[in-house]
Amino acid sequence: MTGKFTPKVVTANALREGDVVYMKANDDWTRDLGEAELLTEEGYAKLRLLMAEGQPEYVVGPYLADVADGENGPRPIHFREAFRSAGPSNYFHGKQAGLN
Amino acid sequence: MYNYNDFDAKFVAERNRQFRRQVERRISGNLSEEEFKPLRLMNGLYLQLHAYMLRVAIPYGTLNSRQMRQLANIAERWDKGYGHFTTRQNIQFNWPKLRDVPDMLDALAEVDMHAIQTSGNTIRNVTADHFAGAAADEIADPRPVAELLRQWSTDHPEFQFLPRKFKIAVSGSPNDRAVIRAHDIGIGIVKRDGRIGYCIIAGGGLGRTPMIGKVISEFVTQENLLPYVEAVVSVWNLLGRRDNKYKSRIKITVHEHGIEKIRSLVEERFELLRRTYSGIDIKLFEEITAAFSPPEFQKVSAGEFELAYKSDPVFESWADTNLAKHRAEGYAIAQISLKAHGQTPGDATSDQMRAMADMAEEYGNDELRISHEQNVVLPHVRKSDLPAIHSILKKHGLATANIGLASDIIACPGMDYCALATARSIPVAQDISNLLKNLEDEIGELKIKISGCINACGHHHLGHIGILGLDRAGVENYQITLGGDATQNTALGRRTGPGFSHDKIVPAVERLILTYLELRENSGETFIEAYRRLGMEPFKSALYDRVHAHAAE
Ligand code: HEM
Ligand code: SF4
Numbered sequence: 001m002t003g004k005f006t007p008k009v010v011t012a013n014a015l016r017e018g019d020v021v022y023m024k025a026n027d028d029w030t031r032d033l034g035e036a037e038l039l040t041e042e043g044y045a046k047l048r049l050l051m052a053e054g055q056p057e058y059v060v061g062p063y064l065a066d067v068a069d070g071e072n073g074p075r076p077i078h079f080r081e082a083f084r085s086a087g088p089s090n091y092f093h094g095k096q097a098g099l100n
Numbered sequence: 101m102y103n104y105n106d107f108d109a110k111f112v113a114e115r116n117r118q119f120r121r122q123v124e125r126r127i128s129g130n131l132s133e134e135e136f137k138p139l140r141l142m143n144g145l146y147l148q149l150h151a152y153m154l155r156v157a158i159p160y161g162t163l164n165s166r167q168m169r170q171l172a173n174i175a176e177r178w179d180k181g182y183g184h185f186t187t188r189q190n191i192q193f194n195w196p197k198l199r200d201v202p203d204m205l206d207a208l209a210e211v212d213m214h215a216i217q218t219s220g221n222t223i224r225n226v227t228a229d230h231f232a233g234a235a236a237d238e239i240a241d242p243r244p245v246a247e248l249l250r251q252w253s254t255d256h257p258e259f260q261f262l263p264r265k266f267k268i269a270v271s272g273s274p275n276d277r278a279v280i281r282a283h284d285i286g287i288g289i290v291k292r293d294g295r296i297g298y299c300i301i302a303g304g305g306l307g308r309t310p311m312i313g314k315v316i317s318e319f320v321t322q323e324n325l326l327p328y329v330e331a332v333v334s335v336w337n338l339l340g341r342r343d344n345k346y347k348s349r350i351k352i353t354v355h356e357h358g359i360e361k362i363r364s365l366v367e368e369r370f371e372l373l374r375r376t377y378s379g380i381d382i383k384l385f386e387e388i389t390a391a392f393s394p395p396e397f398q399k400v401s402a403g404e405f406e407l408a409y410k411s412d413p414v415f416e417s418w419a420d421t422n423l424a425k426h427r428a429e430g431y432a433i434a435q436i437s438l439k440a441h442g443q444t445p446g447d448a449t450s451d452q453m454r455a456m457a458d459m460a461e462e463y464g465n466d467e468l469r470i471s472h473e474q475n476v477v478l479p480h481v482r483k484s485d486l487p488a489i490h491s492i493l494k495k496h497g498l499a500t501a502n503i504g505l506a507s508d509i510i511a512c513p514g515m516d517y518c519a520l521a522t523a524r525s526i527p528v529a530q531d532i533s534n535l536l537k538n539l540e541d542e543i544g545e546l547k548i549k550i551s552g553c554i555n556a557c558g559h560h561h562l563g564h565i566g567i568l569g570l571d572r573a574g575v576e577n578y579q580i581t582l583g584g585d586a587t588q589n590t591a592l593g594r595r596t597g598p599g600f601s602h603d604k605i606v607p608a609v610e611r612l613i614l615t616y617l618e619l620r621e622n623s624g625e626t627f628i629e630a631y632r633r634l635g636m637e638p639f640k641s642a643l644y645d646r647v648h649a650h651a652a653e
Contacts, residue, residue, distance in 0.1 A: 015127070015198065016199060017151070018148075018196075018198065019150055061133070078574050079515075079574070079576060080515060083516070083524075087150055088517060094151075
């Protein structure tokens, strides 16, 4: 598998609300992982992360998260990202309760 | 009643004003996150997985009804209508918005509360038994000593740059409810020839390298307490490792040098230090003790209690599990379980908080305590009022009769909230609680404790059954430890073997419990007693062999 780049999205927490956001192709932020820009090339992914880091007035702690390409856009691979994209499992709060 | 506030009102108001400005500057882009982060952490504001989290201090876990009502209001107005009580005797709000936090802090200040975190490598808040001042088995109230130590350490010039943070806990009773052997220094109040003194324990702690504290001195007199504790801190301050943050706690110092060597260094240092104490500390202690003097207990008949106990089996079962013995005749300590079956351990809704505040005001000397086991305590109630209290509890979903039983689980927030987590803990607790609901009276005393990462906020090492959630190659994996004990017989649990996936962990716990029920000598032998008698083997075999047997079928 060496050399094969796992696709990524840029994700962070929104500064004001604290909730999980993803970067879109037009540099805007979305709360819906499916709308995030899928980054399939390493150099480009790094560049997009730099762009995100240049928006500290909107987001905190941007990083690249592994995703897979799905029918409805990117979907999480690791369970931590799956929880981030849905919300806590003990209450129907967070994203699963509706994107704000 | 003592005024416990760590900080005076003016200081808190000034800090809140500053933080409001800092939030505004952060939002307007005039402060970077690098600049802002330490400021928000100092003010108890964390960024978690799905949202910000505000952590509010509850010193000695003690609240009055006004404060509890304000917490309810805050939860309703700026959060999702509930709060989470933690093993550190704090309350956490899981969904605040950054812009609202300054208003939340002002609302807290109105009732003399704050979210300011003692941070840095200093002596942290001193903790004490949540039954302090009420328990029948208490030799003396531990809070005056805790408060003396807090005041003494707060401004101590020598202790502002310690190798690492330092935590002290005090128990006033031989039945330890403050986990003093899992703290850097643990202090047990003891009596010898009619005189009160202190048994000092050093070098305990959980987390990455769990250790049980060792007795460094069996009896230190009141006059010698501060110089002795100062000697311990000062010896560690010299020897403690500053090169590696995982090796800097006193537990490692004691482990590396041995308790005998530390003891003799401490004695030497103590001889020098005791001469520098003029007796002011004794006077201060007397003042503090007077301020903590107990409420006036009245002689009341427990007739109504006896009647309800005999005629109402639901009340009887609640009284059997949730009451603890009070020092005054006709009184009881009532524990309110925040562990309703299938719910999140430690959570209370605004409605529940208000109900508890009302009960404290009406029946409980206006006092509430938060226990490190994530329950709420009414420390001083007349037994004759208990039937009325119980019927109010029932109305608010607070009458779960499970204190000390299998569903009274400690669980940290885990990966449902915590950004450091390696796996979830809350749903494991919920599933175990549902599973054992109908069996737990039969099982009897059992402590299950769950952490979502190695930091051990859920005290898993000290659970009779401990569960630690890890990330194994991108999958949640849960390790089991057996035989931990958080009482005066403190013990660290031993790992059973390989961990279990999220959908296998609850059946694994069930196998442990069925094995216990099968092998116990009689219904009086508790899980931990059976484990001590039988050892690991039968439990290990239940965990691992039968699975293979089933798989082979
Ligand atoms: C959700 C946000 C939380 C974060 C980020 C967090 C983080 C940490 C960390 C990093 C430590 C290890 C400190 C050290 O000794 O180096 C720790 C210890 C601890 N935490 Fe938390 N924690 C959180 C929530 C909680 C909650 C909700 C509880 C109570 C249920 C709790 C109870 C404790 C306790 C008791 C310890 C001390 C364990 C010991 O003796 O070493 N924490 N926490
Ligand atoms: S034990 Fe780990 S997962 Fe649980 S609250 Fe503490 S830091 Fe978070």
